[in-house]
Amino acid sequence: MPKKVLLYSLLILFFLVISFGYGFFLSFLDFNKTQDMERISGNTEALQLPEEKLNPGAKIVFVTRYRGCGHELQKENSADDKFLGYTKTQLQEEFKEWKVESFSSSQVILKREVDGICENHxxxxxxxxYVALFQGEPGKNSKVLEKTDIPAEILKEEDRRLLENGIIINSRDEFLKIREGLTH
Known part of the structure; x- marks a missing residue:
């Protein structure tokens, strides 16, 4: 019986030593892997490339999406001397109400969304x-394009109320049709 106890004790001790050694070996591998990752990440920081900058002749494209009509209008400008050499970060600071959609040394695309309708309406x-055609919403940065000879006082009450609030249209042809309908 004592031989069996001794044999079992040696087997248990053997498994404990093997288990401890295996655990130590795994933690040693993990430690080396962590050091390698730190060394690699340290090297990439040293090799980090400078931010791209705007070159002479670069274009800045402003894209505005209007929620009211769903249209997108695009305006393209050459980058003036003020913006030459700007990075993406510097442009984002300069145009806070815009989002830098894409950036390269030759072209930047800035986007924004606004309430209301575009100037194509x-x-x-x-x-x-009098009945008039406006570019823009009446009373809000609008411009009178055409004032008709139709006085508001001869209009039906319902038509007058609609015109007091303004009616959105898409073209001058649509204006001509509505204007003709108001006189009959």
Missing amino acids: YYIGLYDG
Whole structure:
């Protein structure tokens, strides 16, 4: 019996030593792997490339999406001397209301969304007591394009109320049709 106890004790001791050694070996491998990763990440920071900058002749494209009509209008400008050499980060600081969609040394695309409708739409409304065609919403940065000879006082009450708020239209042809309908 004592031989069996001794044999079992030696087997248990053997498995404990093997288990401890295996655990130590795995932690040693993990430690080396961590050191290698730190060394690699340290090297990439040293090799980090400088940010790309705007070159002479670069284009800045402004894209505005209008929520009211769903249209996107795009305006392209040459980068003036002020922006030459700017990085993406510097441009984002300069144009805070815009999002830098893409950036390269030759072209930048800036995007934004705004409420309202784009300038490709017109409004029919009232101006100085007459039916008029507006570029932009009447009373809000609008421009009178055409003032008709149709006085507001001869319009049906319902038509007058609609025109007081302004009616959005898509073309001058649509304006001509509505104007003709108001007189009949």
